[in-house]
Each structure stands twice: as structure tokens, then as C-alpha cells.
Amino acid sequence: MLPDERPVYLDQQISDNVARVQQRIAGAAEAAARRVEDVQLVGVSKYVGVVESAALLAAGCVDLGESRPQQLWDKAGESSLATAQWHLIGHLQRNKVRRTLPLVQLIHSVDSERLLKTIDENARQIDRKARVLLEVNCSGEKEKHGLSADKLKRLLEVAPGYDHVSICGLMTMAARQGGERTAAENFRKLRLLRDEVGKDCSSEISLEELSMGMSRDFEVAIREGATIVRIGSLLFDGIEK
Ligand SMILES: *Cc1c(COP(=O)(O)O)cnc(C)c1O
Numbered sequence: 001m002l003p004d005e006r007p008v009y010l011d012q013q014i015s016d017n018v019a020r021v022q023q024r025i026a027g028a029a030e031a032a033a034r035r036v037e038d039v040q041l042v043g044v045s046k047y048v049g050v051v052e053s054a055a056l057l058a059a060g061c062v063d064l065g066e067s068r069p070q071q072l073w074d075k076a077g078e079s080s081l082a083t084a085q086w087h088l089i090g091h092l093q094r095n096k097v098r099r100t101l102p103l104v105q106l107i108h109s110v111d112s113e114r115l116l117k118t119i120d121e122n123a124r125q126i127d128r129k130a131r132v133l134l135e136v137n138c139s140g141e142k143e144k145h146g147l148s149a150d151k152l153k154r155l156l157e158v159a160p161g162y163d164h165v166s167i168c169g170l171m172t173m174a175a176r177q178g179g180e181r182t183a184a185e186n187f188r189k190l191r192l193l194r195d196e197v198g199k200d201c202s203s204e205i206s207l208e209e210l211s212m213g214m215s216r217d218f219e220v221a222i223r224e225g226a227t228i229v230r231i232g233s234l235l236f237d238g239i240e241k
Pocket of ligand 1: 046089173215216230231232233
């Protein structure tokens with residue numbers, strides 16, 4: 001099957017899913033007395049191939065997130081996905097920065113000064129300012145990536161020295177266990193931390209974005225101030241992967 005020969009049912013199912021998710025985003029924004037325009041949907045396409053990703057794009061979900069750099073590189077090279085705006089949401093190794101940087105509009109997962117430095121050097125070489133978020137571990141789970149509050153503060157102190165990187169905000173993932181209540185606590189922690197460190201950091205850094213919330217907890221995240229939600233599974237409901 002050619003990438004632009006998608007079965008009708010696929011486009012139908014995915015556009016229904018996108019509409020349903022967008023409606024829920026709007027509902028959650030309204031309930032929190034927030035503007036729906038202030039919550040951006042990143043469709044996480046890591047579960048599916050090029051054809052399904054293209055259906056997501058055709059359904060109006062232009063911002064696509066991948067967690068593995070290699071998969072992002074492959075998809076970004078596909079003509080049927082040429083209009084996508086790519087987000088790297090997973091762990092980035094330093095040796096993959098050079099190839100990733102020109103393809104993405106936002107890296108959600110910077111969690112060390114070494115990585116920030118490598119991104120800065122590569123951005124300088126291609127005469128760009130790289131947009132990144134700093135990933136924070138708000139759940140305390142050991143297996144999760146992300147900075148502690150203290151390390152975040154230290155990184156923000158040295159960040160102004162990296163002038164080819166623009167730090168736009170923070171990202172986190174809620175604990176796997178504990179349901180909505182724990183997720184809400186994790187998300188609130190990120191927002192309060194942002195409010196706290198945002199006051200102290202250099203005037204060139206504006207930590208406006210809060211990337212938090214996935215399929216199972218995005219409404220809670222919106223209530224706690226998410227400006228970007230990263231949703232995968234719900235968008236592919238009813239699709240064979
Ligand atoms: C996979 C993934 C998501 C999407 O998760 P769903 O539960 O499928 O919506 C969001 N963020 C990150 C970092 C991910 O790896």
C-alpha cells in the first residue's frame with residue numbers, strides 16, 4: 001500500500017478519535033476556566049507506522065511526538081509526513097542530537113547539562129536556536145528520567161551560558177500507580193516548581209510551557225495548568241497496530 005492510499009475506515013476512525021480528544025481537551029479547559037487555545041495537542045505517533053501517522057496528520061493533528069530519535073528520523077523523511085511538526089518526547093542520547101535537531105520544533109526531554117551543552121553546540125553549527133523543555137521527575141520513581149528539583153535549579157543557573165538554546169518550559173510524566181489523585185499531585189508539583197524557579201531565573205528564560213498529561217490523565221493535567229498534552233493511545237483506539 002502506498003502511503004497516500006489510506007483505507008477510508010482508517011481516516012474515519014482516526015479523525016473521530018481526534019475530534020473526541022479535542023472535545024475532551026476543550027471540556028477540561030472550560031472546566032478549569034482556561035482558554036482552549038492555550039492547550040496544544042501533541043499526537044504521539046510512536047505506536048504506529050507511516051500510514052497511520054499520515055492519517056493523524058490528515059485529521060488535523062499537525063504536532064506529532066516520537067519517543068525514539070531513530071523513528072523520528074525515519075518518519076520525518078517520509079513525503080506523506082512532510083507537513084508534520086515534530087516533537088521529541090523521549091530520552092535523547094548526545095550522539096543523536098546532530099541528526100535530530102534540524103528535524104524537530106521542540107525537544108521535551110532535556111535532563112542534564114551535558115545534553116543541553118551538546119544541543120547548544122549543534123544548534124550553533126546550523127545557526128538555529130533550539131527550543132527545549134527541561135524534564136523533571138515529579139513522581140520520584142527511580143526508573144523515570146528527569147531532573148530533581150535541586151538539579152533543575154542548578155541547570156537553570158548555568159542555562160543562560162548556552163545561548164543557542166531556548167528553554168521554553170518544563171515537562172513531566174505522572175507516576176504509573178496512584179490514579180488521578182497522584183497524577184494531580186505530580187502535575188501540581190511541576191507547576192509550583194515552575195512558578196518558583198521562574199521567578200529566579202534569568203530574564204531571557206520564560207518557562208511558559210508545561211508539557212504534562214497523556215491519554216489516561218490529560219484532563220487532570222489541564223486542570224493543573226498543562227499547556228501541552230502528549231496523547232497517543234486514545235488517538236489510535238479501534239486501529240489495528
Ligand atoms: C508514549 C508517551 C506518551 C503517550 O502516552 P499515551 O498513554 O499512549 O497517551 C506521552 N508522553 C511520553 C513521554 C510517552 O513516551
